[in-house]
Amino acid sequence: MLLNADEVRKIAHLARLEILDAEVPGYAANLSRILDLVAELNSVDTAGIEPMAHPLDAAQRLRTDEITESDQRDDFQQIAPEVAEGLYLVPKVIE
Amino acid sequence: MHDKTLTELAAGLHAGEFSSVELTRHFLDRIRRYNPDLNSFITVTEERALAAAKQADERLARGEAGPLEGLPVAHKDIFCTQGVKTTCGSRMLDNFIAPYESTVTARMAAAGMITLGKTNMDEFAMGSSNETSYYGPVKNPWDTTRVPGGSSGGSAAAMAARLAPAATGTDTGGSIRQPAALCNVTGLKPTYGRVSRYGMIAFASSLDQAGPMAATAEDCALLLNVMAGFDERDSTSVDRPVPDYTAALNKDIKGLKIGLPKPFFDSGLDSKVAKIIGAVIEEYTGAGAEFIEIDLPHMHLSVPVYYVVAPAECSSNLSRFDGVRYGYRAGNPKDLEDLFKRSRGEGFGAEVQRRIMIGTYALSAGYYDAYYKKAQQVRRLIADDFKRAFEQVDVIMGPTSPSTAFKIGEKADDPVAMYLSDIYTIAVNLAGLPGISIPAGMADGLPVGVQIIGNYFDEARLLNVAHQYQQRTDWHRQMPESFK
Numbered sequence: 317m318l319l320n321a322d323e324v325r326k327i328a329h330l331a332r333l334e335i336l337d338a339e340v341p342g343y344a345a346n347l348s349r350i351l352d353l354v355a356e357l358n359s360v361d362t363a364g365i366e367p368m369a370h371p372l373d374a375a376q377r378l379r380t381d382e383i384t385e386s387d388q389r390d391d392f393q394q395i396a397p398e399v400a401e402g403l404y405l406v407p408k409v410i411e
Numbered sequence: 412m413h414d415k416t417l418t419e420l421a422a423g424l425h426a427g428e429f430s431s432v433e434l435t436r437h438f439l440d441r442i443r444r445y446n447p448d449l450n451s452f453i454t455v456t457e458e459r460a461l462a463a464a465k466q467a468d469e470r471l472a473r474g475e476a477g478p479l480e481g482l483p484v485a486h487k488d489i490f491c492t493q494g495v496k497t498t499c500g501s502r503m504l505d506n507f508i509a510p511y512e513s514t515v516t517a518r519m520a521a522a523g524m525i526t527l528g529k530t531n532m533d534e535f536a537m538g539s540s541n542e543t544s545y546y547g548p549v550k551n552p553w554d555t556t557r558v559p560g561g562s563s564g565g566s567a568a569a570m571a572a573r574l575a576p577a578a579t580g581t582d583t584g585g586s587i588r589q590p591a592a593l594c595n596v597t598g599l600k601p602t603y604g605r606v607s608r609y610g611m612i613a614f615a616s617s618l619d620q621a622g623p624m625a626a627t628a629e630d631c632a633l634l635l636n637v638m639a640g641f642d643e644r645d646s647t648s649v650d651r652p653v654p655d656y657t658a659a660l661n662k663d664i665k666g667l668k669i670g671l672p673k674p675f676f677d678s679g680l681d682s683k684v685a686k687i688i689g690a691v692i693e694e695y696t697g698a699g700a701e702f703i704e705i706d707l708p709h710m711h712l713s714v715p716v717y718y719v720v721a722p723a724e725c726s727s728n729l730s731r732f733d734g735v736r737y738g739y740r741a742g743n744p745k746d747l748e749d750l751f752k753r754s755r756g757e758g759f760g761a762e763v764q765r766r767i768m769i770g771t772y773a774l775s776a777g778y779y780d781a782y783y784k785k786a787q788q789v790r791r792l793i794a795d796d797f798k799r800a801f802e803q804v805d806v807i808m809g810p811t812s813p814s815t816a817f818k819i820g821e822k823a824d825d826p827v828a829m830y831l832s833d834i835y836t837i838a839v840n841l842a843g844l845p846g847i848s849i850p851a852g853m854a855d856g857l858p859v860g861v862q863i864i865g866n867y868f869d870e871a872r873l874l875n876v877a878h879q880y881q882q883r884t885d886w887h888r889q890m891p892e893s894f895k
Contacts, residue, residue, distance in 0.1 A: 319772075324768070327768045327771050327772050327775070328768060329752075330771050330775060331726060331755075331764075331767045331768055331771040332730075332733075332748070332751040332752050332755055333752060333755050333756050333759070333764055333767060333768070334749075334752035334753045334755070334756030334757075335756060335764070343764075343765065343768065346765055346826055347765065347768055347769060347772070349826070349827050350718055350765070350769055350826060350827060350830075351769070351772075353714065353715055353718060353827050353830070354715045354718055354719055354782065354786075355715075356711075356712060356715045357712060357715050357716065357719070357785050357786060357789055358785075359712075360709070360712065360789060360792070362785060362788035362789060362792070365788040365789075365791055365792065366788070366791060367784050367787030367788050367790075367791065368787050368788070368790045368791035368794060369617065369787060370617055370647070370843075371603040371604075371617065371618075371794065371841070371842060371843020372603060372604060372649070372843055372867070374604070374647065374649075376646060377646055379643070388510065388511075391510045392510055392736070392737075394510070395506075395507060395508055395510060395737045396735070396736050396737055397734060397735070397737075397738075397740035398740070404735050404736060406735055406747050406750060407744050407745070407746050407747050407749070407750055408746075409746075409747050
């Protein structure tokens with residue numbers, strides 16, 4: 317198996333996902349199977365091949381730096397779990 | 412009315428045979444009657460639909476109506492619809508009322524189309540069977556013990572049972588074409604960048620593309636006319652004129668060169684599906700098309716490439732779901748990290764978590780070159796294979812899916828077996844090409860689709876080639892017995 321339980325816990329932490337201890341072996345097995353499938357990529361020599369990030373090889377389009385959007389803060393905060401006075405609330409981060 | 416195509420319904424509306432309100436009510440009634448068996452809709456927007464239909468009737472009466480005025484459509488629940496719940500099939504967005512409208516749904520509404528509701532889908536479009544939805548699996552109308560395919564399975568099932576005369580889907584690795592094939596629907600994935608992704612909840616941004624699902628290629632052409640076009644709010648939208656996709660439908664296909672890729676007909680292909688594709692080839696040969704065997708030497712690497720590129724992009728895109736600004740938030744967080752982790756752990760289902768973890772791993776320090784860069788290099792080799800093929804042929808043809816619809820639960824515990832059901836569709840997304848799946852026949856009472864792949868921005872030709880088949884056959888007219 318490519319990934320052990322500790323590695324799965326580390327990846328879950330990097331991804332900020334809480335997974336239960338009981339789920340770790342299942343994820344280790346499934347993720348290892350997926351990585352096995354992916355390992356087939358090593359069968360091909362890619363030296364000198366330019367990586368393809370965009371299917372049409374297009375570059376990022378730029379626009380002039382002008383204000384085009386109106387203020388929609390109230391609309392957007394209406395769907396937030398917890399707000400007060402226009403601010404998003406989270407648990408205390410500084411004691 | 413539901414056995415008519417969108418094009419026929421448009422003619423009926425314009426001739427005054429029925430009103431948009433009558434038409435809309437007819438489909439809403441069918442949804443009420445049949446959706447409990449299929450679970451193809453997450454939200455039905457009855458009041459809004461009837462109000463919009465009334466307005467459409469007024470425009471029709473005043474002679475101000477365009478070709479799609481007053482025609483109902485079902486939208487995949489991945490498109491943000493202002494003021495309407497938009498879930499993406501996830502617990503994470505179960506409480507999400509979109510504060511803005513996607514470009515696709517806005518364009519269709521501006522053309523006078525009536526939104527019936529939002530269709531079920533695999534969670535965040537990650538799946539090939541519609542079993543990963545938080546709202547439960549969708550059933551295939553041809554056999555309700557089987558999957559409709561995914562991830563646009565709700566749209567495909569709703570189309571197949573004619574709970575809507577048109578639907579939208581999105582396709583990242585086959586999510587329009589595979590369910591279209593499994594449900595006997597016509598589904599088109601346009602060229603990457605042809606249709607705006609604005610307001611379409613992102614999965615893998617270099618692959619995602621929206622497209623139409625309908626009864627016929629002619630109907631898809633009408634829909635694409637409205638969906639396609641430049642949008643400055645999508646940074647990858649392509650600024651290029653949109654042709655009238657209905658204009659070339661009747662073009663003769665005599666002398667058309669069709670490529671048959673060897674890897675599409677390997678041992679993984681079900682023999683009954685292979686036989687049906689053989690019959691399709693005969694039909695096209697009869698119409699004057701010429702078949703040329705082609706090789707796509709890196710095609711077998713498309714699933715491995717996809718399962719690096721798509722999870723990597725998904726892990727980045729889905730990092731926005733943090734329990735702070737919108738969506739699900741875990742109760743009583745003890746600190747900020749606990750808030751992030753439990754909101755995401757409880758809000759996302761298992762398949763989404765798997766893909767986020769694979770992507771996180773592939774992008775993590777020390778692994779980037781071995782996975783992500785390597786996959787992007789092989790992605791170029793796959794795209795170059797297609798470029799070479801299109802120097803010889805006009806379109807490429809093969810099966811859409813290696814088998815007919817499988818049983819619900821059959822592949823649910825084996826992600827890799829599930830991934831391989833998209834083996835013929837994924838390469839098209841990696842290259843960014845357009846592809847269409849059309850009804851091609853029945854194997855033991857289950858639909859089989861044939862896929863036609865075109866060169867970049869050659870949607871008009873794909874629709875022409877598909878339409879010519881549908882002029883000669885009636886597979887696209889077949890409906891499942893229990894939903895007639």
